[in-house]
Amino acid sequence: MIVVAVRWYLRYNLSYRDVEELLAERGVEVDHVTVFRWVQRFTPLLADAARFARHSPGDRWFVDETYVKVNGVWRYVYRAIDQHGQVIDVLVSARRDAAAARRFFQKALRMLKVTPSEVVTDAAPVYPAVLDDLIPSAWHHVERHANNPIEADHSQLKHRLRPMRGLRTDQTAQVIIAGHAFMQNLRRGHYELTVDVPTAKRVGAAFTELAHAI
Template identity: 70%
Template sequence: MHRRRVRPVVPASEFAGFRFPPEAITLAVRWYLRFGLSYRDVEELLAERGIVVDHVSVFRWVQRFTPLLVDAARRCRHSPGDRWFTDETYVKVAGRWTYFYRAIDQFGQVIDVLASERRDLAAARRFFTRALAHGRRPVEVTTDRAAAYPRVLDEQLPAAHHVDARYANNTIEADHGRLKARLRPMRGLKQLRSAQVIGSGHAFVQNVRRGHYELGIDAEPHLRLAAAFAELALAI
């Protein structure tokens, strides 16, 4: 009696079923996250390369593949530093003000981003829970004087030194400007999930360009991001 040989299941690529090749999809996603472009701008630039695709498809690519690329790169990410600068900035989503909680370390690495409809204790707690999942715990955290921060830090980082002096948080406030510059060309975000995807994707691109990932390390600095996306396309 001959036994039937069982072949291991090879997981399908996330690009399976799409009409366009991975190179075209990741190019569109990379352009959108990196530059101050609208979806229609990306549509036009792709058309100049002979890739005819509707801007709605570009939107869907960004929303689907950005989290996959970020997750695939997780193992290549450097551990954050031990001094964190945390603050909130705000944008309009569906006509309502929405908060972006963001933190960077002393080396300029964006640790995490959280889009939240509220600026309260629950949102601050949720943000720090996400940020601490990246590994290293800080010895010093600088925040503004929002009332929620002392309580959350006492709960989750009781040993860390908390700084809330005036002007001490200028580092993260200046960094907000890069995210705001990316959001400015948009005609308004419609959903909180879309805001979270774009905020996280922008932070990821910023970190890759600053050398906080072991991706594209053999490429010239101005080509590092393109090389990183090419590597990640093979992983998903």
């Protein structure tokens, strides 16, 4: 039931109170604060258990930042997708500077152990030096409209965050936004999980499989 609650929250535009109500209708009395704790505790575990089945990302990365409010203060969210629409990684940061960009790329490169041949960004001045240092072999592509794929993909995250009643801390925001990326990748077929299951049932079957793994 814990995994079902986490899956509902990540998959659908629900608040914690919505999940509390849905569980109550099924005879499970759980406070919405407990649902929040489940999401924070188990989302990283489920995503980590799925790493072995994740498809290797493509060699063309689109990188951009968007904005979210955390406890009433604007935060930057660094996000990247590849040419196939797989979310590479996400990072919530209080600043939009070279240090944040470096942390984002270091985290993605360390976790995925792959190196892109091309990185597409906007014209932010922090990127050239960071990329020359971390990925000197990659072509850094800066051109008008070239980064449209990642800018359009931000809307998926914004749509999911809309029904929430605010993100309280940077840490909880990071977990939820990373969890959204995990769910987005799972639904788009970027994991070698339950591939023989009908599409409509694939996410539920994958979460059941991952629950056994953790």
